[in-house]
Amino acid sequence: MTRIEDKPVADLSQSEAAQELERLALEMAEHDRRYYDDDEPTVSDAEYDALRRRNSAIEGRFPELIREDSPSRRVGAAPSGKFAKLRHAVPMLSLDNAFTDEDVGDFARRVRRMLKLDEDAPLAITAEPKIDGLSLNLRYEDGKLVSAATRGDGAVGEDVTANALTIPDIPHRLHGKRIPVLEVRGEVYMTHADFRALNARLAQGTAKAEPPEEGDHADELEEAEEAGDKPAARQFANPRNAAAGSLRQKDPSITRSRPLRFFAYAWGEASSLPGKTQTEVVEAFGRMGFTTNLQSLDGRSAPLMKRCMTVDELVAHYHAIEDMRATLGYDIDGVVYKVDDLEQQEQLGFVSRSPRWAIAHKFSAEKATTVVEAIDINVGRTGKLAPLARLTPVTVGGVVVSNATLHNEDYIAGHDADGNPIRGGKDIRIGDTVVIQRAGDVIPQVLDVVLERRPAGSVPYQFPDHCPVCGSKAVRELNPRTGRLDSVRICTAGLTCPAQGREAMKHFVSRHAFDIVGFGETYIEALFDAGLVRQPADIFKLKFEPLREAIEARRQMLADERRKANGEELPKKAAKKAETGKQIENLLEAIDQRRTIALDRFIFALGIPDIGETTAKALSRHFDDVPALMAGVEAAAKQQPSEAWAELSALEGIGEKSFAQLIEANDKPLQGLKANQRVALKARYGDEAGVAEAVARAREGQPGEAFLRLTRDSDIGTVATLSLIHFFDEDHNREAVQALLDAGVSTENARPKVSGSSPFAGKTIVFTGSLERMSRDEAQAMAEGLGAKVSGSVSKKTDLVVAGPGAGSKLDTARALGVEVIDEDAWFERVGA
Numbered sequence: 001m002t003r004i005e006d007k008p009v010a011d012l013s014q015s016e017a018a019q020e021l022e023r024l025a026l027e028m029a030e031h032d033r034r035y036y037d038d039d040e041p042t043v044s045d046a047e048y049d050a051l052r053r054r055n056s057a058i059e060g061r062f063p064e065l066i067r068e069d070s071p072s073r074r075v076g077a078a079p080s081g082k083f084a085k086l087r088h089a090v091p092m093l094s095l096d097n098a099f100t101d102e103d104v105g106d107f108a109r110r111v112r113r114m115l116k117l118d119e120d121a122p123l124a125i126t127a128e129p130k131i132d133g134l135s136l137n138l139r140y141e142d143g144k145l146v147s148a149a150t151r152g153d154g155a156v157g158e159d160v161t162a163n164a165l166t167i168p169d170i171p172h173r174l175h176g177k178r179i180p181v182l183e184v185r186g187e188v189y190m191t192h193a194d195f196r197a198l199n200a201r202l203a204q205g206t207a208k209a210e211p212p213e214e215g216d217h218a219d220e221l222e223e224a225e226e227a228g229d230k231p232a233a234r235q236f237a238n239p240r241n242a243a244a245g246s247l248r249q250k251d252p253s254i255t256r257s258r259p260l261r262f263f264a265y266a267w268g269e270a271s272s273l274p275g276k277t278q279t280e281v282v283e284a285f286g287r288m289g290f291t292t293n294l295q296s297l298d299g300r301s302a303p304l305m306k307r308c309m310t311v312d313e314l315v316a317h318y319h320a321i322e323d324m325r326a327t328l329g330y331d332i333d334g335v336v337y338k339v340d341d342l343e344q345q346e347q348l349g350f351v352s353r354s355p356r357w358a359i360a361h362k363f364s365a366e367k368a369t370t371v372v373e374a375i376d377i378n379v380g381r382t383g384k385l386a387p388l389a390r391l392t393p394v395t396v397g398g399v400v401v402s403n404a405t406l407h408n409e410d411y412i413a414g415h416d417a418d419g420n421p422i423r424g425g426k427d428i429r430i431g432d433t434v435v436i437q438r439a440g441d442v443i444p445q446v447l448d449v450v451l452e453r454r455p456a457g458s459v460p461y462q463f464p465d466h467c468p469v470c471g472s473k474a475v476r477e478l479n480p481r482t483g484r485l486d487s488v489r490i491c492t493a494g495l496t497c498p499a500q501g502r503e504a505m506k507h508f509v510s511r512h513a514f515d516i517v518g519f520g521e522t523y524i525e526a527l528f529d530a531g532l533v534r535q536p537a538d539i540f541k542l543k544f545e546p547l548r549e550a551i552e553a554r555r556q557m558l559a560d561e562r563r564k565a566n567g568e569e570l571p572k573k574a575a576k577k578a579e580t581g582k583q584i585e586n587l588l589e590a591i592d593q594r595r596t597i598a599l600d601r602f603i604f605a606l607g608i609p610d611i612g613e614t615t616a617k618a619l620s621r622h623f624d625d626v627p628a629l630m631a632g633v634e635a636a637a638k639q640q641p642s643e644a645w646a647e648l649s650a651l652e653g654i655g656e657k658s659f660a661q662l663i664e665a666n667d668k669p670l671q672g673l674k675a676n677q678r679v680a681l682k683a684r685y686g687d688e689a690g691v692a693e694a695v696a697r698a699r700e701g702q703p704g705e706a707f708l709r710l711t712r713d714s715d716i717g718t719v720a721t722l723s724l725i726h727f728f729d730e731d732h733n734r735e736a737v738q739a740l741l742d743a744g745v746s747t748e749n750a751r752p753k754v755s756g757s758s759p760f761a762g763k764t765i766v767f768t769g770s771l772e773r774m775s776r777d778e779a780q781a782m783a784e785g786l787g788a789k790v791s792g793s794v795s796k797k798t799d800l801v802v803a804g805p806g807a808g809s810k811l812d813t814a815r816a817l818g819v820e821v822i823d824e825d826a827w828f829e830r831v832g833a
């Protein structure tokens, strides 16, 4: 199903484009409000910029659809009601964006074309850092600061004069000759160090801050408490928000207490300008008492702003600034290029929201440099030891990042257990300076180690061989797919390890497993810590009173922690007791409803590695109940193949058919295989003779009928079969499952009991597009209940396609193959629902 918002611009119909432009206008207006008014964005700048690019691309294809309220015609957001409004004498605009080096060349060519300059005529363009703060217009009359306004919507800003007067970098009087009117523009920002200190003071409650709006913060705390989260402190997400939030205070004495700074780089109305070029004017600003990009950072190195004569020079300066980015001590999000000559600037003029003579070259991916302070090991549901780098906090894409995933032992070491270097592996050590990258909402990755900054005497990281939670041995197993030691280390204690037990429990009650509503993380942690729940079966033995005590003790503990952390007294909640009682009744009720459950959910809930929902469904079609499954697995375990067989059959890229062919083959096993399969086999076993030898070994250790039946008849493959055997081979797993049955949990067989007369029995159905009357899960369950097989892709074997609006390639394939296609309503008619 392709939603309109996921469709490439080129595939949009005109009406879809109109819909999409409307969505983008509304969505971006909301982001603008959060970003400019509340100083609290909910998406990263990169995500926001992607929306803007999509909007422009659609408008480029359908210029007739450009909306009055299009984001391409607007700057910022209209001023909030918090301050008096101030109309700008000269509009404050935004900047057009460049994202690649080629875009810079395009910009220079465009400028030349519009100025009618030959290719070899000199053209000076300045390049300087784009400071990530908020812009401010300072109006000086006869050298005296008379007003200060934020950008607002470009035409009207907010009057923050009293606040601006508290910023030390902003002169109240200009040095030098008096100019009747001069508006100086620049960026208000906060350094990293000041930002961290401010947030720390806010967290301790020692910073001067506006009282929270009535009820506002109390609610948040309450919610955080329900969710068992850390106390919600009123801190800023990044230095830009901190700068904007601190400047836009109703009480200027709060602004005064905030460490704000100011860089001057532009101007508005001016009765006369102190120069004929961008460079000269900015130089003059320096003499008048402002900090500018033309000043050297340390009095020795070259200034950050450079006047360039070629595109190559511009791009080189961009990369030089990019390299310095981590050491500046404040956030910059790109480099701004400006045509230097002011007469040329005038000739070029403006488009609706930005000048034609300037462009902002944004830094590409969301990268930053920081230091690995420590390496933590988390233990997950399956016992995996997952390493996490604790980083000195940095802002990446508008979010402060303080940890990054390190994947596994080999990744940190940079080589596998045999000493072979692995792709992407790095030899990451505590104390290392690293480049990290954040993509979307996923946890950041370490992209690179800056070896020049590695502290002297640093040693490779020693990965623990014991579980940091329970102290049991943690081991690396042989991976049948690669024949090598697995890169992950696993705690051997199983569910008796508290970390694994707790995570397993979360999975057990989750939506696609037992789906016990109201059993959130707070509950699980509370019950685990109180010793009330150790394994899933315990859930079904819970009683009201002990449950209530455990939950209340937990709440008390969280509240105490919060009080300590915030240093403030929170109102006691009187109504809480009765509420907890009600919640617990509801929970017990929800548990009761799950004493009988679909077999596939039961199997999925066990959290067996490689047994996802689909495999669990397949098993539930094959077995009547849990004891039957266990018996089937036990029988299969007795007729297991040798490791050689398992390894060969599970090799990536070798399907069932090819494997059968391979096992039959004699001296030329590679014959008749596809190129990628030959490559995979050779990579694993060397030359053809090596493959032949592996095949011979595999042939000797063939599995018996019981194993093949489980693998083949239930359609789950070798890897899942071996995983099942492995799971039920462990005493504690068998016991945990038995305990559930003993606690009275019974299963319903999902195997469709379909009479031969169901018109769908044995048919293969594909659902595509957006379904309106049922969810995907429901559709699938319905079809399977009628004896049909649901598939994710359309092929010649497909009997029927049910297509909703927005169906894409699957629908096209179905039509091309002549497969019957019906809509959702027709589907409901046919099934008689």
Ligand SMILES: NC(=O)c1ccc[n+]([C@@H]2O[C@H](COP(=O)([O-])OP(=O)(O)OC[C@H]3O[C@@H](n4cnc5c(N)ncnc54)[C@H](O)[C@@H]3O)[C@@H](O)[C@H]2O)c1
Binding pocket: 031, 032, 034, 035, 036, 041, 042, 043, 044, 045, 046, 048, 049, 075, 076, 093, 094, 095, 097, 128, 129, 130, 131, 132, 133, 134, 135, 151, 186, 187, 265, 266, 333, 336, 360, 398
């Ligand atoms: N995350 C969100 O929800 C969200 C919402 C709105 C905007 N944004 C972000 O805000 C930015 C867009 O806002 P914008 O319209 O301010 O455009 P912009 O940030 O792309 O560029 C214009 C601004 O750059 C600043 N600037 C800094 N240094 C400068 C220099 N040396 N010379 C000239 N200008 C300089 C000025 O304040 C100017 O107004 C984007 O980065 C966007 O991602 C994010």
Ligand SMILES: [Zn+2]
Binding pocket: 379, 467, 468, 469, 470, 471, 472, 491, 492, 493, 497, 498, 499, 500
């Ligand atoms: Zn453990």
